[in-house]
Amino acid sequence: MPDVQLTLNNHSSNEPICTSMDTADNKPTDDVMCHCSGTKRDNIQNLFEQGMDMHAISRWTGALSGCGGCEWDIADFLKQLADQKKDRP
Numbered sequence: 001m002p003d004v005q006l007t008l009n010n011h012s013s014n015e016p017i018c019t020s021m022d023t024a025d026n027k028p029t030d031d032v033m034c035h036c037s038g039t040k041r042d043n044i045q046n047l048f049e050q051g052m053d054m055h056a057i058s059r060w061t062g063a064l065s066g067c068g069g070c071e072w073d074i075a076d077f078l079k080q081l082a083d084q085k086k087d088r089p
Ligand code: FES
Pocket: 033, 034, 035, 036, 037, 063, 064, 065, 066, 067, 068, 069, 070, 071
């Protein structure tokens, strides 16, 4: 399958909505992972890099404290970040 580069633009200003896709799972950094709290992927990554685990990130951001629908996605993302960190020299 060929690589596809997708650019999302804000139609009113023609500015890109999504500008970076350098997270562990190659999804947009401004992707909202927890819709109940509005917690974005890049915020979760920053807190992980500061040493927070899932419970601390939940307390800090409010993620996982609503419907719980984001739990699997956030846990999977944190696992990917942990795996990447383990592989670093
Ligand atoms: S989407 Fe995260 S708690 Fe509801």
